[in-house]
Amino acid sequence: MSDKPKVAFYWCxxxxxxxxxxxxxxxxxxxxxxxxxxxxxxxALDFKxxxxxxxxxxxxxxxxxxxxxxxxxxxxxxxxxxxxxKVLVAFGSCAHQGGIPALANxxxxxxxxxxAYQTTPSTVNPDRVRPMRALPHNGDMVTLPGFYDTVRxxxxxxxxxxxxxxxxxxxxxxxxxxxxxxxxxxxxxxxVLAPDKAxxxxxxRLETKPQDLxxxxxxxxxxxxxxxxxxxxxxxxxxxxSATRAGCGHLCINGNMPCTGCFxxxxxxxxxxxxxxxALASILDALDEDAIEKxxxxxPDPIGTFYRYGLAGSLLRRRKMTPVA
Amino acid sequence: MPxxxxxxxxxxxxxxxxxxxxxxxxxxxxxxxxxxGTSRMKYAPNTRVIRVMCSGRxxxxxxxxxxxxxxxxVLIGGCHFGDCHYQAGNHKALRRFRLLQRVLIGLGIEKERxxxxxxxxxxxxxxxxxxxxMVAQVKALGPLTxxxxxxxxxxxxxLEEVTA
Numbered sequence: 001m002s003d004k005p006k007v008a009f010y011w012c013x014x015x016x017x018x019x020x021x022x023x024x025x026x027x028x029x030x031x032x033x034x035x036x037x038x039x040x041x042x043x044a045l046d047f048k049x050x051x052x053x054x055x056x057x058x059x060x061x062x063x064x065x066x067x068x069x070x071x072x073x074x075x076x077x078x079x080x081x082x083x084x085x086k087v088l089v090a091f092g093s094c095a096h097q098g099g100i101p102a103l104a105n106x107x108x109x110x111x112x113x114x115x116a117y118q119t120t121p122s123t124v125n126p127d128r129v130r131p132m133r134a135l136p137h138n139g140d141m142v143t144l145p146g147f148y149d150t151v152r153x154x155x156x157x158x159x160x161x162x163x164x165x166x167x168x169x170x171x172x173x174x175x176x177x178x179x180x181x182x183x184x185x186x187x188x189x190x191x192v193l194a195p196d197k198a199x200x201x202x203x204x205r206l207e208t209k210p211q212d213l214x215x216x217x218x219x220x221x222x223x224x225x226x227x228x229x230x231x232x233x234x235x236x237x238x239x240x241x242s243a244t245r246a247g248c249g250h251l252c253i254n255g256n257m258p259c260t261g262c263f264x265x266x267x268x269x270x271x272x273x274x275x276x277x278x279a280l281a282s283i284l285d286a287l288d289e290d291a292i293e294k295x296x297x298x299x300p301d302p303i304g305t306f307y308r309y310g311l312a313g314s315l316l317r318r319r320k321m322t323p324v325a
Numbered sequence: 326m327p328x329x330x331x332x333x334x335x336x337x338x339x340x341x342x343x344x345x346x347x348x349x350x351x352x353x354x355x356x357x358x359x360x361x362g363t364s365r366m367k368y369a370p371n372t373r374v375i376r377v378m379c380s381g382r383x384x385x386x387x388x389x390x391x392x393x394x395x396x397x398x399v400l401i402g403g404c405h406f407g408d409c410h411y412q413a414g415n416h417k418a419l420r421r422f423r424l425l426q427r428v429l430i431g432l433g434i435e436k437e438r439x440x441x442x443x444x445x446x447x448x449x450x451x452x453x454x455x456x457x458x459m460v461a462q463v464k465a466l467g468p469l470t471x472x473x474x475x476x477x478x479x480x481x482x483x484l485e486e487v488t489a
Contacts, residue, residue, distance in 0.1 A: 271385075275386060277428065278385050282421070292419065299427075314389075315392075319431070322433075
């Protein structure tokens with residue numbers, strides 16, 4: 001094997017969009033492949049877990065893990081790659097803050113299994129069969145990974161050196177991060193490898209954002225004809241740009257859709273949803289209880305809106321567990 | 326706030342006492358607490374008071390952090406409408422509070438555990454009633470347990486022995 005730096009990619013609880021994002025580097029990926037050896041990438045290359053286990057600790061320069069941690073197998077792989085890699089990178093919203101899968105933290109394993117294996121209309125399961133950890137079958141043992149009650153961000157199971165945000169990370173963010181890794185010119189560990197400022201700061205619609213924004217109610221995109229020039233928040237849409245880290249190139253806003261917050265908060269904010277909620281409530285033009293309740297009714301799913309990509313990484317992390325009797 | 330110890334958490338033992346983090350506005354409720362003290366009023370000792378310049382200064386992150394670090398309840402005290410030293414801080418506080426309450430209820434935190442009250446500098450008596458009432462309500466609910474338990478599974482080789 002050559003002495004080029006080694007990198008590994010792995011996916012945990014995610015949709016596959018982050019793998020797609022790597023391929024989205026297009027011909028840029030040829031530069032990456034010229035500079036590094038990819039030693040592990042289950043979605044594209046035929047290396048096995050045993051190949052990784054056989055490497056010396058720290059033999060990999062950087063391991064990129066996308067997806068949240070929701071099963072025992074994913075946690076095991078996170079620990080293995082942590083041991084083998086000098087630098088562990090949380091790649092994409094799910095590894096960074098829990099992502100969409102972390103919305104499952106509003107329920108627990110029992111409730112999820114009950115829906116998925118019992119109550120969905122297309123399911124017929126009179127014996128109430130559930131996934132089992134192990135089952136003897138024709139003299140063999142058939143096994144499955146354990147399924148956790150709580151979805152975790154990568155840094156909630158092991159130490160993470162850098163974060164590449166986004167659902168999915170955009171090619172310029174990935175290219176910048178890879179370049180920083182290869183040049184060795186790296187910021188302090190724990191840094192999110194994207195600009196540390198809010199979306200609004202370089203938003204193409206910034207000039208149309210009023211100095212004193214004041215709204216009587218909010219709208220969902222289908223309820224209004226969205227102006228293509230004007231600040232989306234000023235139109236009453238729940239655009240999270242004011243509380244969200246910049247660097248994506250305003251893809252959603254350029255598509256005339258509000259920012260949903262996939263880049264997570266800036267370094268000064270601990271709880272993305274809490275901070276955005278605070279900003280929203282302060283621009284609401286409602287003084288008494290009735291007007292406030294009426295206005296807040298126009299946000300039908302506050303948790304799903306404010307914590308769409310960050311419930312696992314938020315201060316409270318999940319819905320309170322029901323105590324086991 | 327110090328890290329909660331096992332003793333502080335109480336785990337429902339008879340001696341358990343709720344911990345209430347209270348954010349009091351400098352211009353009204355904090356003075357009401359002062360007045361209650363100088364008037365030698367007796368009320369439940371369960372609140373840990375943090376003085377802020379305005380109820381509008383209470384960031385929802387403060388409240389969530391208090392819960393995450395072991396508070397069983399959070400009380401915010403501000404000026405009556407029309408009395409805000411900064412004109413509209415208490416109106417903002419009310420809007421944040423109502424929106425945050427919706428989120429917290431969705432996360433399984435009972436609405437009695439978070440309370441916003443307007444208490445002027447002269448209303449030491451109201452302060453006493455509010456604190457006693459809230460402590461009683463939170464006591465009835467019991468401790469708020471928010472820790473996310475670590476989830477280990479039996480290693481597969483051991484599992485084979487178990488099911489063999």
